[in-house]
Amino acid sequence: MSNYKFNDYWAVTMFSFTNEILDGRTSALDLIDQVLSRGITKHIEVDGPMHFRNFPNPPASEIADLKALLAKHGAGISLIGGAADRAISASRLVDSATVVASVKQQLALAADLGAFGLRLMVGGLTLAELQEVAPVAEALNVKILFELHGVMSPESKLARDCLQLVKDVNSTHVRLMFDSSLFMTEMPLVLKTALGKVGVPNVDELTDKWANSTLEEFRGWLLPQVEIYPPKFKSMLPTLLSRIGHAKPTEYDDYIEYIESVHLKYWDIHEDQTPTRELLEYLDQHNYDGYLTSEWGGHEWDSLKDNSAFTQTETHKELVERSFNLAH
Numbered sequence: 001m002s003n004y005k006f007n008d009y010w011a012v013t014m015f016s017f018t019n020e021i022l023d024g025r026t027s028a029l030d031l032i033d034q035v036l037s038r039g040i041t042k043h044i045e046v047d048g049p050m051h052f053r054n055f056p057n058p059p060a061s062e063i064a065d066l067k068a069l070l071a072k073h074g075a076g077i078s079l080i081g082g083a084a085d086r087a088i089s090a091s092r093l094v095d096s097a098t099v100v101a102s103v104k105q106q107l108a109l110a111a112d113l114g115a116f117g118l119r120l121m122v123g124g125l126t127l128a129e130l131q132e133v134a135p136v137a138e139a140l141n142v143k144i145l146f147e148l149h150g151v152m153s154p155e156s157k158l159a160r161d162c163l164q165l166v167k168d169v170n171s172t173h174v175r176l177m178f179d180s181s182l183f184m185t186e187m188p189l190v191l192k193t194a195l196g197k198v199g200v201p202n203v204d205e206l207t208d209k210w211a212n213s214t215l216e217e218f219r220g221w222l223l224p225q226v227e228i229y230p231p232k233f234k235s236m237l238p239t240l241l242s243r244i245g246h247a248k249p250t251e252y253d254d255y256i257e258y259i260e261s262v263h264l265k266y267w268d269i270h271e272d273q274t275p276t277r278e279l280l281e282y283l284d285q286h287n288y289d290g291y292l293t294s295e296w297g298g299h300e301w302d303s304l305k306d307n308s309a310f311t312q313t314e315t316h317k318e319l320v321e322r323s324f325n326l327a328h
Contacts, residue, residue, distance in 0.1 A: 004289045006324045010317065011043035011078040013263070014051065016296035017309045021050060029065055036073040040313055044070075045119075045293050047081035048106065056082070056105040063112060070113075077115040078291045079145070079261060082106040084124035096129055103133045103144075110142045116291065117143035117261060119177065122152065122162045130169045137173040145261050149179030151215045151245040154252050166258050177261035178252075179295070183275055184244045186211055188267030191239065194301040199230040211246065243297075249275070249282035256286045267298040269315050276320055280327035292320065 014021075017031050026034075028051045032044055046066075052058035070076060084103055086093050103118075103125065110118045118137075124146070125133070137144050146166070152159040166174055187207040195203045210218050219241060226234065252259075262283065264276065280292075296312045 004284075004328070006292075006321055007042070009043070009289070009291050010041050010321070011045055011291045011293040012041045012313055013045035013047065013079075013081070013293050013295045015045070015047045015081065016294065016299065016313055018050070019299040019302070019304050020309055023304055029062075029069060032066075033069055033073075034310070035313075036069070036075050038310065038314070040310075040317060041294075042073070042075045043078040043291065043293075044075060045079040045081065045291075046077060046113075046115075048109070049083060050081075052109075056102060056109050058109070063109070066113065077110075077113045078293060079117045079119045080106065080110040080113065080115050082110075082118045082120055084120055084129075096126070099125070100129050100132050103129075104136050107133065107136050107140050107142050107144075111140035115142060117145045117175075117177075119145050119147055119261070122146045122148060122158055125165075127165055127168055130165065130174060134169050134171040134174050138171060142173065143260055144174045145177040146175075147177050147179055147263065148255070149181050149245075149263070149265070150243040151241070152182065153215070153245060153247045154254065159255070163255055163258070175260040176255060176258040177263065178259055178279075179263040179265050180276070180279055181243060181263075181265040181297075182245045182247050182252075183249055183279055184246050185275055186270075187244065188298070189270060190268040190298045190301050191236075191244075195233070195236065198232040198236070200233055210240065210244075215241070215245070239300075249279045256282075256288075259283075259286075259288065259290070261290045261293065262288075263293050263295045264316070264320055265295045265297055266316060267296070267301075269312065269319065277323040277327050280324055284327055292324070294320065 012035060014028065014032060020026055020031055021028055035041065035044065048055040052062055084099050086099055088094055106118055146162050148159055166176060187210055192203055192207055200206065209221055213221065294313055294316050296309055298307065298312065299309060
């Protein structure tokens, strides 16, 4: 691990810049240019559907423009955020062959851009489908990475099934990645503030229940009383019940040999919300030498006037680099 240098593997996902992209005054490509010009990173993760028109088959000009920009800055693509999308409308599903063809296209695009990997959702592919696309990933030298996140505890069915899937396909190019939302120690302040803004009367009780209960216990306490909460509260249920977990890194020993990328998810700048140093020490103990990618989720509740993704990401880098140096 002595050759594992922070800046060589520090990456930033452009998902953090969702508000800036939605604002529409700056293109996705120009935002990447600004990130690279400010020296925030030399490794960019691109969310495919967010960045490219007609993903995974974008216009050749968009690919050429991105390549030229990366070359200008001596930068590269760490991951492409992809999807195994089975629905083309609210009432129409595509068949397995179409899903496989789409993932193969995504792998080809990732290879063309020199990306290390293609990030996919846990449960996105069956074993039969993965057996078809794994040889393509190997031939193109692009890793397929299923992202464990939120409440996918090491004993949850989703996580266990995904681990078994990776083992069963038995390919060096089908692996896993951590999202540090697995390891939250407290509920994000920006989420607690948002709960208060929509009129939740017992924010402190709710956050205490979340922090000191299992997911099953928290769900059993919360769901029977959902109807007494303000209507806007229901839009926050997916976050409360699936996007933030509080397991410990050391509980993932069965998974760690397959982990080849990490999202350092955060919602606001509080060092103690995700045990960054503890996670980095755990990774170091297991000779991890992959990307550490900054991912801000606070844009969901913050507006551009409240917080810029540039400011959040630069501050996050300072905090993580300090933890990295302490862990190494």
